[in-house]
Amino acid sequence: MQRTYTIRQLTKEFDVTARTLRFYEDEGLIAPERRGQTRIYSNRDRARIILILRGRRVGFSLAEIREILDLYDTHHDGGVKQTLHARRKFEEQLHKLERQKVDIEDSLVELRRAIGAIDSAIADGKLTAPSVESHRVAAE
Secondary structure, three states, rough: OOOOOOOHHHHHHHHHHHHHHHOOOOOOOOEEEEEEOEEOOOOHHHHHHHHHHHHOOOOHHHHHHHHHHHHHHOOOOOOOHHHHHHHHHHHHHHHHHHHHHHEEEEEEHHHHHHHHHHHHHOOOOOOOOOOOHHHHHHHH
């Protein structure tokens, strides 16, 4: 007999909301069995949730995750095609994240430079906060 899971068990295990799991179901990424209003999740659903959450954590869109998951469903080659496709997608994502990391590092350098310039201007007395009185005069 196959192990099944409730929505409560999976939300607790994966630290996600029930709404998240229902959203993945609405998107066709998982397909729990229904018994009345109760959702019953299979080992397959659980494994797909693991893959979805890993994919989201590394920045894949749901469309990209669906593409990888769908390959497994449509090719009955023991997951070879899915694995090779996933590897290509992972490599693309790795390059994308490395480019973003460089952009973030450049932004951090620029922000630190700007903060340093402002701090220097304040220390040199070139930048002072205007008094409350000068604001009143300018407003009138």
